[in-house]
Amino acid sequence: MAQDPNDPGPPRAPRAPSGDPVQDRGVATQTRKRVARPPRFKVLLYNDDYTPMEFVVHLLERVFRKSPAEATELMLQIHRSGMGVAGVYVLEVAETKVATVHKMAEERGHPLRAGVEKE
Ligand code: TYC
Secondary structure: OOOOOOOOOOOOOOOOOOOOOOOOOOOOOOOOOOOOOOOEEEEEEEOOOOOOHHHHHHHHHHOOOOOHHHHHHHHHHHHHHOEEEEEEEEHHHHHHHHHHHHHHHHHOOOOOEEEEEEO
16 A cells, blocks of 8 residues: 555644743643632622512522521612622623523512622
8 A cells, every 4th residue: 555645644642741842842832730710790789769678688588599687688788888799600690690680670560780790
């Protein structure tokens, strides 16, 4: 059988970078000691004049897994200060929580608003 001059031969297993700039030339390598932590996002809840306090407490318990005492305290903090952090999550989870808040509030005719902010 004739030798194919274009045949690169059997694939070679990739080698770890040697650290030698001559051996490693042409290959961009990056080493990290640990896997990067994904960025986190705060879910903010905003005060308004119409959403009932009991509904906000219920939502903080169900959507944000707060205890009844934590939910009541946080609701009052938002009521007094205008805004509060309901929880901190990776982006996709934070966005889902915001959508759930808006859906639950809209279904009951409450104007409650939530938003996401990078930590
Ligand atoms: N301010 C509302 C009231 O007096 C209660 C409330 C608290 C509304 C927190 C929204 O995010 C909120 N009924």
